[in-house]
Amino acid sequence: MTPLLTATDLHKSYGSTPALAGASFAVAAGEVVAVMGPSGSGKSTLLHCLAGIVLPDSGAVHYAGRELSALSDSGRSALRRSDFGFVFQFGQLVPELTCLENAALPLRLAGAGRKEAEARAAGWLERLEVDDVRHHRPGQVSGGQGQRVAVARALVNNPRVLFADEPTGALDSLNGERVMELLTQAAREAGSAVVLVTHESRVAAYSDREVVVRDGKSRDLAGAV
Numbered sequence: 001m002t003p004l005l006t007a008t009d010l011h012k013s014y015g016s017t018p019a020l021a022g023a024s025f026a027v028a029a030g031e032v033v034a035v036m037g038p039s040g041s042g043k044s045t046l047l048h049c050l051a052g053i054v055l056p057d058s059g060a061v062h063y064a065g066r067e068l069s070a071l072s073d074s075g076r077s078a079l080r081r082s083d084f085g086f087v088f089q090f091g092q093l094v095p096e097l098t099c100l101e102n103a104a105l106p107l108r109l110a111g112a113g114r115k116e117a118e119a120r121a122a123g124w125l126e127r128l129e130v131d132d133v134r135h136h137r138p139g140q141v142s143g144g145q146g147q148r149v150a151v152a153r154a155l156v157n158n159p160r161v162l163f164a165d166e167p168t169g170a171l172d173s174l175n176g177e178r179v180m181e182l183l184t185q186a187a188r189e190a191g192s193a194v195v196l197v198t199h200e201s202r203v204a205a206y207s208d209r210e211v212v213v214r215d216g217k218s219r220d221l222a223g224a225v
């Protein structure tokens with residue numbers, strides 16, 4: 001499979017703290033890759049470099065044939081909005097908006113009308129089994145429901161790459177497993193690549209492949225499934 005997104009020999013330091021010291025990575029369309037490793041090993045920094053949020057000091061990230069560091073800041077932001085989706089551990093929903101409005105937000109930002117955006121978002125809420133809380137605000141739903149809304153929002157504009165950083169970190173294990181099932185199933189059906197940062201092997205078990213980051217260096221493990 002031709003990789004869609006690759007990182008080659010990334011180095012990144014914050015002051016005198018090395019976060020990445022020769023990390024490489026590749027993910028193909030439709031593939032779910034887990035990035036594992038101990039706390040502080042560089043997993044989130046790798047994800048941020050892959051998404052063009054952070055630029056590496058050296059090494060290169062290529063997405064669909066383009067080198068991210070060759071794009072301007074606004075070019076990278078536009079790429080993130082059009083091609084990437086994000087799910088984080090906490091606090092990603094806008095508290096003033098309903099769950100439906102939250103899920104529709106990426107489409108609204110991309111210029112879709114309210115009716116069309118909300119109709120598509122409603123379909124995703126149904127798929128993530130949180131249709132019943134569509135008119136609730138994030139403060140009125142459970143952690144697991146909120147996280148499903150966040151997954152719906154991340155997938156609503158059919159991203160080619162979904163970045164998930166500890167997406168189940170704040171959930172109990174039952175809810176975490178259901179969110180992972182729904183997330184990976186939806187991403188596979190849409191053909192989206194998934195970069196999944198986690199330190200839990202139960203979560204990584206939903207991936208096709210595991211990459212371990214240790215002291216800023218990466219190592220591939222075969223066949224996680």
Ligand SMILES: Nc1ncnc2c1ncn2[C@@H]1O[C@H](COP(=O)(O)OP(=O)(O)OP(=O)(O)O)[C@@H](O)[C@H]1O
Pocket residue numbers: 014017018019037038039040041042043044045046199
């Ligand atoms: N913005 C930053 N400023 C300064 N140091 C940072 C910054 N981001 C990360 N670091 C440092 O870089 C190293 C790697 O951090 P990173 O967050 O990538 O690790 P991680 O594997 O994701 O950790 P965790 O599992 O705890 O989230 C750590 O030593 C961290 O303290």
